[in-house]
Amino acid sequence: xxxxxxxxxxxxxxLLRGDGQVSLEPGASLIxxxxxxxxxxxxxxxxxxxxxxxxxxxxxxxxxxxxTVDRITAFIESKRKxxxx
Numbered sequence: 001x002x003x004x005x006x007x008x009x010x011x012x013x014x015l016l017r018g019d020g021q022v023s024l025e026p027g028a029s030l031i032x033x034x035x036x037x038x039x040x041x042x043x044x045x046x047x048x049x050x051x052x053x054x055x056x057x058x059x060x061x062x063x064x065x066x067x068t069v070d071r072i073t074a075f076i077e078s079k080r081k082x083x084x085x
Contacts, residue, residue: 011030029067
């Protein structure tokens with residue numbers, strides 16, 4: 001299972017509670033749709049840190065990195081490469 005699919009599954013199961021009514025596309029804004037509020041962001045950050053063994057710094061928590069599943073995936077992949085060095 002790839003990073004994008006892992007993130008999509010987490011959002012569907014944990015943040016949307018399996019709500020089949022919400023369409024979740026990798027490029028859709030999680031913030032403007034209300035899917036990602038402050039509490040959901042904290043849950044997502046904890047999940048990312050645990051699942052991918054990454055440390056997300058305070059300065060990295062911004063809309064640029066967490067607006068969409070595509071951006072979250074790119075952020076995680078970037079952090080993995082950075083930490084692999």
